[in-house]
Amino acid sequence: MLALVLAAALLLADQRTSWLDPVRQGLNLVVAPLHYAAHWPLDAGGWMQQQLRTRAQLQQENARLERRLLILEQKAQRLAVLQAENVRLRELLNSSERVDEQVRVAEVIGSDPDPNRRELVINQGSAGGDVYQGQAVLDSQGLIGQVVEVGPVSSRVLLITDANHALSVKVNRNGVRSIVAGTGRADRLEMRYVPETADVRKGDLLVSTGLGGRYPNGYPVAEVTSVTHKPGHAFLSIDAKPRGRLGRLSHVLLVRRSEIQAQQPGGGNAE
Amino acid sequence: MLNEPRSRSAGTPVVVLTLVLAAWLEVFPLPEMLDQARPEWLALVLIYWIIALPHRVGVFWGFGVGLFQDVLMGVVLGQHALAYALVAYITLLAYKRLRVFSPVQQSGIVFLLTGTAVLVAYTVQNMTGTTVQGPLMMLLPALVSALLWRAVFVVLRQVRRQFWVR
Numbered sequence: 001m002l003a004l005v006l007a008a009a010l011l012l013a014d015q016r017t018s019w020l021d022p023v024r025q026g027l028n029l030v031v032a033p034l035h036y037a038a039h040w041p042l043d044a045g046g047w048m049q050q051q052l053r054t055r056a057q058l059q060q061e062n063a064r065l066e067r068r069l070l071i072l073e074q075k076a077q078r079l080a081v082l083q084a085e086n087v088r089l090r091e092l093l094n095s096s097e098r099v100d101e102q103v104r105v106a107e108v109i110g111s112d113p114d115p116n117r118r119e120l121v122i123n124q125g126s127a128g129g130d131v132y133q134g135q136a137v138l139d140s141q142g143l144i145g146q147v148v149e150v151g152p153v154s155s156r157v158l159l160i161t162d163a164n165h166a167l168s169v170k171v172n173r174n175g176v177r178s179i180v181a182g183t184g185r186a187d188r189l190e191m192r193y194v195p196e197t198a199d200v201r202k203g204d205l206l207v208s209t210g211l212g213g214r215y216p217n218g219y220p221v222a223e224v225t226s227v228t229h230k231p232g233h234a235f236l237s238i239d240a241k242p243r244g245r246l247g248r249l250s251h252v253l254l255v256r257r258s259e260i261q262a263q264q265p266g267g268g269n270a271e
Numbered sequence: 272m273l274n275e276p277r278s279r280s281a282g283t284p285v286v287v288l289t290l291v292l293a294a295w296l297e298v299f300p301l302p303e304m305l306d307q308a309r310p311e312w313l314a315l316v317l318i319y320w321i322i323a324l325p326h327r328v329g330v331f332w333g334f335g336v337g338l339f340q341d342v343l344m345g346v347v348l349g350q351h352a353l354a355y356a357l358v359a360y361i362t363l364l365a366y367k368r369l370r371v372f373s374p375v376q377q378s379g380i381v382f383l384l385t386g387t388a389v390l391v392a393y394t395v396q397n398m399t400g401t402t403v404q405g406p407l408m409m410l411l412p413a414l415v416s417a418l419l420w421r422a423v424f425v426v427l428r429q430v431r432r433q434f435w436v437r
Contacts, residue, residue, distance in 0.1 A: 003352075003360075004357065004360075006334065006352075007334060007337070007352040007356055008353065011348070011350065011395060011399070013348075014347050015347055020348055027338070027339065027342040030339075030342075031339070031343050034343065037295055038298045038300060041299075042300055110298055110300065111300065112344060112345065113298060113301075113309055113344065114344055115403070115404055115409075116393075116396060116400075116403050117346075149345060156345050163402075164400055183403070184404075185403070
């Protein structure tokens with residue numbers, strides 16, 4: 001009976017206040033090794049695979065990666081020019097210059113076993129450097145989520161597909177702004193509150209706007225997969241697919257908030 | 272049995288170790304399909320130890336184990352603590368009957384117990400956040416737990432005899 005009352009009190013305290021954060025931090029230190037340990041078999045499997053590769057396979061892969069590097073470098077060359085041009089144009093428009101964001105790599109060591117939640121555990125925490133709550137997380141293809149809980153040696157990332165998550169985006173083609181909310185399913189997002197007359201088409205790329213100060217501006221978030229008009233509804237019903245490969249992540253990038261965005265008052269945009 | 276008083280509470284580390292092992296299985300990476308049916312390992316091990324050692328493992332163990340799982344899964348503190356404390360209480364009331372039940376009957380009761388745990392946790396989650404899946408889908412882990420109960424029971428009984436846990 002006492003335990004039940006205590007549990008109910010804990011529930012309330014944790015939901016409404018931040019008193020219990022030290023408790024959570026302490027227990028987190030115990031829990032983190034478990035996440036590491038659970039990840040270990042996968043790690044070992046990957047290591048074995050690497051060790052058992054033949055020379056020919058490695059050479060092949062090397063050649064493939066070199067080709068890819070060449071292509072990416074060529075793109076980067078043009079990027080430098082475009083960036084300079086962008087800065088000049090922004091000066092002309094009297095708008096502030098965008099600062100390059102710094103990124104650091106983190107390894108995914110666990111995902112949430114609870115089917116109602118979409119979360120990841122990564123191997124970076126407050127002990128290793130500056131991971132902070134609300135930090136944006138990317139993979140090579142696009143935005144995947146934000147840090148919601150920082151432990152000493154591991155952190156939790158809330159994915160954009162979680163049903164509790166929403167962020168501000170715009171259509172890359174024409175700048176129509178909207179909100180993309182998670183549905184709780186791994187490969188589906190929902191675009192909300194888009195008026196019937198808005199120009200959104202299948203295949204449109206949605207990029208982050210940076211409104212709300214939580215996410216950096218201009219990273220790809222999702223791609224529109226279907227647009228349906230429902231007669232009698234005020235808004236379009238739009239499905240989108242996340243750009244990041246949320247199901248099979250092994251490494252993610254943590255983005256440090258750039259100086260300009262850090263100066264803005266940080267309002268939470270995650271609902 | 273000269274050292275009876277000393278060995279009366281033997282084996283607490285073993286109990287804790289089995290619980291840690293269960294927690295490890297709880298976060299073990301599984302494919303998306305199997306993930307839906309992941310058994311409630313911690314609840315199973317907890318129920319076993321309550322049936323085996325009702326004088327030592329009780330409601331507060333349930334509470335502690337639940338709290339640990341809350342942090343493990345990053346949910347609101349108290350969600351599983353509430354659920355497991357309740358399950359521990361019910362198990363304590365019924366452990367004498369559970370001991371003499373046949374394996375199939377035991378599995379049935381374990382289904383009800385883990386089902387209770389899952390649904391209490393689900394209710395709390397529903398109140399504090401958003402749930403996506405229907406409650407019926409959430410009973411799948413309870414079903415799998417019931418099917419696995421006999422195996423868990425046999426393994427833990429072996430462990431208990433091996434290490435003289437009493």
